[in-house]
């Protein structure tokens with residue numbers, strides 16, 4: 001039967017509210033007599049607080065309280081937006097306290113002010129006096145791992161984790177190889193730059209519980225972490241998420257919620273708001289892990305990989321947050337793309353004194369894709385094999401099991417992505433153009449890079465989701481999900497799913513404006529590109545159950561003379577129809593009304609399901625790019641760039657292409673512009689603002705092409721695989737490969753800034 | 769120190785008491801509850817707080833509230849038509865998928881309104897330049913460009 005809602009470009013339900021300014025984000029919801037909180041942050045990168053003097057701060061008119069580490073809960077808690085683990089060995093590191101005397105990064109949280117106005121709170125911050133004992137600080141793993149380095153967290157040797165995943169036998173593999181190729185590369189510390197900064201407020205509710213209204217990707221996880229931070233039963237907290245102004249992983253972490261609840265606790269439960277500045281978000285929330293890779297692979301002359309050795313060292317900054325999970329994910333993504341019969345993936349995650357690294361769109365995969373795909377390009381040149389052919393020779397196939405993730409993939413569309421992508425990109429024509437441009441002395445180049453991703457975190461992490469549906473009196477449906485809308489459009493997609501499965505138009509399905517741990521079914525939240533896939537399963541299950549109940553009710557309420565025993569019914573466009581001839585059996589609205597108001601029979605129809613997903617599906621795809629390097633300025637101009645994705649069935653093409661465009665843009669600036677930098681003499685961030693940190697404007701982004709290869713995946717609830725994070729994974733290596741093609745030199749550390757290019761070109765000139 | 773100012777906001781004359789240290793953004797959000805105007809940086813870098821002052825796009829976070837005395841100000845709440853229907857620009861942002869998280873959207877709609885008032889036939893490059901003071905992390909700007917170009921085209925066609 002033809003789809004009615006899936007695969008259609010549905011407009012997002014909240015768009016009108018957003019273009020008129022009526023959508024309420026956390027900071028837009030007025031509270032009576034709200035106090036304002038501010039955090040006093042360390043002015044050194046590593047050391048101990050010797051003394052804190054708050055006496056002058058307390059004298060500022062409007063200041064209610066100043067909190068020091070002695071005044072707040074001292075439980076250690078983890079912050080990562082991972083589901084709780086029943087196995088303590090697998091729990092996230094609980095290395096955070098609400099306030100600290102042990103300073104581990106520039107901007108660490110020492111004290112907090114609560115005042116009647118933001119201005120008074122700011123003024124008071126300036127009057128707090130802190131004396132420090134300063135320690136040596138470390139900005140890179142190289143520094144924090146050196147002999148005799150101080151421990152940032154006691155008893156760790158500055159290593160969060162050090163793991164090795166292996167397949168086959170590396171040495172035997174290397175012996176079989178005809179050629180060994182080595183490759184080192186580096187990906188930098190970058191930041192999410194979601195447009196809405198971290199913001200939350202907290203108060204004690206009339207029932208005596210603590211409510212935290214916050215811009216988060218993980219309401220249910222946030223509630224659990226609040227319980228851990230205060231050593232209180234989790235049910236004593238309620239977390240509410242209004243509209244969220246973007247997250248990209250920055251809000252898949254609990255960064256300010258314990259603090260703002262502690263502030264409210266300090267003032268008897270009055271509402272207190274904590275609204276971070278952009279500079280604080282950059283310096284003190286979360287960043288992407290910088291990772292350096294050392295790689296050595298063995299090939300047969302025909303291009304087959306026989307062995308691969310990767311060492312990945314990840315800079316986790318001052319606190320564990322998501323920690324080792326990010327770099328550890330890389331190994332399985334290599335084996336998702338390519339068959340490496342003898343493989344060693346050695347990953348290490350290291351504490352330093354920079355901002356804590358957590359989840360960021362792609363979760364370690366932009367990094368590993370950069371490593372493996374720049375490597376494949378370099379290797380192809382050394383082997384004298386076309387880079388597409390080298391990939392095809394080594395690519396995995398559908399129905400194969402990933403030897404590191406132990407999950408079978410039912411679809412694998414990279415081959416199709418390459419074929420369709422080449423055509424769409426007009427690759428052959430561009431090859432000629434680029435050759436002609438090169439002849440004319442231009443530094444023009446072409447590049448490609450592939451990626452593999454996952455849909456959710458299973459089997460590493462729990463994948464649970466819930467959905468509740470209520471059939472309203474008019475036949476419309478109220479949908480409640482614990483999955484978290486943060487701008488990516490999940491609620492719109494879930495509405496399409498309900499509409500498709502039940503048989504009503506999409507605009508008859510209503511989403512919630514907030515996610516509320518009191519009323520939204522349990523779901524772990526917005527991350528791992530899991531929601532359309534994992535939460536989608538719960539939505540489908542609930543929709544099927546509701547439809548089943550509707551059909552039974554239709555029979556229960558059959559009119560006299562209407563056949564009720566053997567008839568096969570369906571729901572289509574708000575009508576219960578006979579399957580045999582499509583004729584009307586009863587209007588859904590009429591039926592719903594009877595279920596509510598008939599004196600003696602029927603009940604209001606609801607479905608309330610929870611679902612555990614014990615599957616995964618890997619989306620694939622890649623980026624094609626055509627660019628030119630300006631010899632004089634070192635600037636890169638992108639002429640054409642295409643992302644093509646195998647994400648299974650696309651639920652909403654308009655919103656899907658929007659996801660891809662946003663992800664591509666992040667990937668482009670990852671390659672060329674972005675890096676959060678630190679002053680090596682003070683440990684202070686140098687560019688923690690939107691002016692100096694080069695986030696792209698509209699002038700910096702070229703026209704983007706997007707395409708999909710739609711191979712229905714049997715695991716996905718509607719044949720779909722994940723899409724949110726994948727677009728960010730392959731642009732950077734594709735751009736680097738194209739630059740290498742253009743200038744004839746491999747630059748392996750991003751961002752590839754004009755300065756780097758000019759230095760390389762100058763050095764090349766000298767050689768000649 | 770508090771000071772009284774008089775200005776027109778979304779067509780209505782207002783008399784407002786403001787702190788002399790307060791930004792126009794804070795005045796709009798905290799005193800008038802016009803929370804459609806957003807704060808993304810507070811220092812003039814992102815355009816989320818854009819409003820129209822006498823027809824020009826201004827970052828309200830770096831514009832003192834007291835300077836608004838005697839000015840004609842339009843916020844996102846004043847962009848829709850009096851009957852509540854969307855302006856053509858708003859409608860195209862909705863239809864073209866130019867809205868994701870929506871936090872940048874009010875600022876973009878304001879900047880687009882001013883841009884098209886001043887130049888009714890901007891090229892793609894002129895649109896890029898005209899809206900480069902507004903940052904968006906979600907969309908990659910493509911669908912925003914689509915929405916603006918569609919508006920230009922519709923206006924051109926309706927003139928014919």
Ligand code: FES
Pocket residue numbers: 806807808809810811812813814815816817818827828829830
């Ligand atoms: S908030 Fe005004 S420009 Fe960013």
Ligand code: FES
Pocket residue numbers: 195245246487866867868869870871872873903904905906907
């Ligand atoms: S839509 Fe999210 S920042 Fe623009």
